[in-house]
Amino acid sequence: MILILGGTGEARQLAEALTEREVRVVSSLAGRVARPRLPVGEVRVGGFGGPDGLARYLRENHIDAVVDATHPFAERIGANAAKAAELTQTPLLRLARPGWQAGPQDVWHWADDLADAARQLPGLGDRVFLTSGRQGLPAFAHLDDLWFLIRCVDPPEPPLPRYHELLLARGPYGVAAERALLDRVDVLVTKDSGGPQTSAKLTAARELGKPVVVVRRPPRPDTETAGTVPEAVEWVLHR
Incomplete structure (x- = not known):
């Protein structure tokens, strides 16, 4: 077996x-x-x-x-x-x-972990599309000067960022829908999950010229x- x-x-x-x-x-x-x-x-x-x-x-x-x-x-x-x-x-x-690979038109900022991603955000924009999963949200909870659109499958537990909107959804996602969400923000945060299931957000970010903070995979x-x-x-x- x-x-x-x-x-x-x-x-x-x-x-x-x-x-x-x-x-x-x-x-x-x-x-x-x-x-x-x-x-x-x-x-x-x-x-x-x-x-x-x-x-x-x-x-x-x-x-x-x-x-x-x-x-x-x-x-x-x-x-x-x-x-x-x-x-x-x-x-x-x-x-x-x-894993995902950046193309010539992508504006990617690699982060070693979620804490590193949180440190980079204040210099990249005030409105964040956060798609890194509900378990890692405490890493961003202290960023009171930023607004977050948080997407996850199940409702997250606190602590959460002070200013946020919660979107419960399960992939796969289409490029047009992702583009509509990214129109509302300045920067995208994601993990390097790889695969096509959730890659539409990267295509949308590329088309809109939005920066993306990509968290590297752990060893x-x-x-x-x-x-x-x-x-x-x-x-x-x-x-």
């Missing part, structure tokens, strides 16, 4: 592709989204209790291989997966979509890596 750590579109595609090939899979979701899009096949929701708990799950459920298809910024589960795979000698693959454990679902399917089938 294959354990897919996911919640991403790639994780759902991989579960479907493997199920079609009669490979038994179980997909694990963190449970941070209220109404997640569920993959085909068996699904479990919730954490494992750290690397030791994940290692115990791998042993007790006779997992043959693990595919870490979590979000590029899901640092903790990535580290836990690498440690658990080492403890149990279970093959591990990281399915990581390629992940050094493991075998695939950039596409078909590559991950081949890796699994060869196991």
